[in-house]
Amino acid sequence: MSTSAMAKRLEGKTVLITGASSGIGRSCAFEFARTSPKDLKLVLTARRMDRLREIAAEIQAEVGDGVKVLPVELDVANPEQVRGFVARLPEEFRGIDVLVNNAGLVKGVARAPEIAEEDINIMFQTNVTGLINMTQAVLPIFKARPGGGAGDIINIGSIAGRDPYAGGSIYCATKAAVRAFTDALRKELIDTRIRVMEIDPGQVETEFSVVRFYGDKSKADAVYAGCDPLTPDDIAEVVVFVAGRRQNVVVADTLIFPSHQAAAGVMHRKQT
Numbered sequence: 001m002s003t004s005a006m007a008k009r010l011e012g013k014t015v016l017i018t019g020a021s022s023g024i025g026r027s028c029a030f031e032f033a034r035t036s037p038k039d040l041k042l043v044l045t046a047r048r049m050d051r052l053r054e055i056a057a058e059i060q061a062e063v064g065d066g067v068k069v070l071p072v073e074l075d076v077a078n079p080e081q082v083r084g085f086v087a088r089l090p091e092e093f094r095g096i097d098v099l100v101n102n103a104g105l106v107k108g109v110a111r112a113p114e115i116a117e118e119d120i121n122i123m124f125q126t127n128v129t130g131l132i133n134m135t136q137a138v139l140p141i142f143k144a145r146p147g148g149g150a151g152d153i154i155n156i157g158s159i160a161g162r163d164p165y166a167g168g169s170i171y172c173a174t175k176a177a178v179r180a181f182t183d184a185l186r187k188e189l190i191d192t193r194i195r196v197m198e199i200d201p202g203q204v205e206t207e208f209s210v211v212r213f214y215g216d217k218s219k220a221d222a223v224y225a226g227c228d229p230l231t232p233d234d235i236a237e238v239v240v241f242v243a244g245r246r247q248n249v250v251v252a253d254t255l256i257f258p259s260h261q262a263a264a265g266v267m268h269r270k271q272t
């Protein structure tokens, strides 16, 4: 497995993942490490450092010293932290090749005009401004490479960005913004080897719904009742796949559903 074309292409790369403490980001960390265990650097970022340290130790125990893992505390919603982030990285982790802009969240199911201002702000600051600031912080590293620049930006969007639903207007708007930014950026970087890619998951079972319902696990569980949702590993496999293509191949856009889902609100539920 480790001698596959994909493993070879990923060898020697430095991968930065935001929101690596849980769900899709956490799974991406493991999937990159398992796919290219001989020579890889992972910079894992999120707000919960204890989680990141545990994940780093688990990866190290599983794949060994070929993968170097650096956990770093980073709140992407804090522009000051993002601004100083790259400069604070140890030299050996600064040559980022792949940025996975995964950190994101949804808060509540309120409908206008009842949406809490605080929730509106945190969703935009994290999902949109955070993603844009991270991209701008890392792009100079990509652009300094020969031939106009090289590197991968993989943005985690959502079906919500394509198919807005009632009770999710702000989250949907943030993911539509991610989509617009991603598509414009790909055009802006057309004379480089920088690949700008978006992966839009449908329903994935992670801590996402627990966060949406402010920690209420029973409400979160009800979201998945009668469903067979995607796992975060399902999305991580696609993330690593797109990063592992030949440099001239850009998997610009993907939409991934579990088999019972056909739109944001079209879900077949088994009767229980």
Ligand SMILES: NC(=O)c1ccc[n+]([C@@H]2O[C@H](COP(=O)([O-])OP(=O)(O)OC[C@H]3O[C@@H](n4cnc5c(N)ncnc54)[C@H](OP(=O)(O)O)[C@@H]3O)[C@@H](O)[C@H]2O)c1
Pocket: 018, 019, 020, 021, 022, 023, 024, 025, 045, 046, 047, 048, 049, 051, 074, 075, 076, 077, 078, 102, 103, 104, 105, 106, 126, 156, 157, 158, 159, 200, 201, 202, 203, 204, 205, 206, 207, 208, 209, 211, 232
């Ligand atoms: N689950 C789904 O059904 C689904 C569907 C489509 C798209 N997505 C997208 O997938 C991405 C990952 O979500 P998930 O489903 O894996 O949910 P999750 O399990 O709740 O993970 C979210 C991650 O984002 C991090 N995060 C949140 N706010 C942050 C901040 N201000 N700064 C840094 N990190 C922050 C969290 O870490 P800390 O709390 O430790 O900071 C956590 O690691 C999100 O962009 C989400 O919108 C999810």
